[in-house]
Amino acid sequence: MKTLAIVVTNDAFDKILTPLGIAYLMAAEDVQVDMLFVNWAVTALKTGGASNLHIDGRHAEDEEKMRAGMAKAGLPTDMYELIKALKGTGCVNMYACSMAAAIFGVDETNLIPEAEGIVGLAWFLNEKADKADHYQYF
Amino acid sequence: MDTPQATVTLDTSGKCCPMPMVETNKAIKALAVGDVLEIIATDVATLKDIPSWCERTGQTLLSSSEHDQTLKFYVRKNR
Numbered sequence: 001m002k003t004l005a006i007v008v009t010n011d012a013f014d015k016i017l018t019p020l021g022i023a024y025l026m027a028a029e030d031v032q033v034d035m036l037f038v039n040w041a042v043t044a045l046k047t048g049g050a051s052n053l054h055i056d057g058r059h060a061e062d063e064e065k066m067r068a069g070m071a072k073a074g075l076p077t078d079m080y081e082l083i084k085a086l087k088g089t090g091c092v093n094m095y096a097c098s099m100a101a102a103i104f105g106v107d108e109t110n111l112i113p114e115a116e117g118i119v120g121l122a123w124f125l126n127e128k129a130d131k132a133d134h135y136q137y138f
Numbered sequence: 139m140d141t142p143q144a145t146v147t148l149d150t151s152g153k154c155c156p157m158p159m160v161e162t163n164k165a166i167k168a169l170a171v172g173d174v175l176e177i178i179a180t181d182v183a184t185l186k187d188i189p190s191w192c193e194r195t196g197q198t199l200l201s202s203s204e205h206d207q208t209l210k211f212y213v214r215k216n217r
Contacts, residue, residue, distance in 0.1 A: 021155075021156050022156075024156055024160055025155075025156035025159055025160055028156075028159060028160040028163035028164065029159075029163055029191075029194075029195070030163075072152060073152075073153055073154040073155075073157060074150070074152070074153035074154070074157035074161075075157060
């Protein structure tokens with residue numbers, strides 16, 4: 001695999017770990033990873049957003065347990081630290097969906113520097129997802 | 139069989155997927171062709187991950203062993 005495209009929809013702390021973890025692993029193997037953050041997930045690309053993600057619903061009370069498990073596994077427990085690590089690989093591009101950005105109050109002024117920018121869904125699906133060796137949706 | 143002479147040792151004990159493979163990739167990139175990376179792991183996923191990674195990336199798995207739930211892999215960098 002040389003290229004991977006991932007669409008991320010959920011901003012819950014536990015739900016966003018999987019796509020970020022997969023991106024980190026593949027980037028370590030020099031796979032070019034392009035990620036589009038749609039719906040609530042776009043808030044992870046907003047200044048201060050990724051550090052304030054929490055577990056929702058029936059697993060919410062297990063958040064401390066999950067963070068402890070992540071630390072033991074060697075993973076950052078702050079999602080912004082993981083996003084910075086992804087960017088640091090030089091193989092991961094993170095994009096904010098323009099519709100989600102408009103709905104959830106993300107713009108160029110509050111977008112984190114690790115993000116490539118705000119893009120349209122059509123561009124991402126045609127130029128990144130359709131051309132990638134593998135495509136995932138979370 | 140003699141234990142290969144390691145150039146560098148990477149200890150991932152206690153860590154689990156994806157970190158052992160993330161760190162293995164980083165470690166191999168820092169080595170020269172011909173060097174041998176010793177990887178110590180406790181994550182059982184590495185039993186399949188490391189041989190598969192060697193084959194995919196063109197490295198040679200010189201040996202692997204398991205003792206008291208600790209895994210050791212010796213990988214020669216080929217490229």
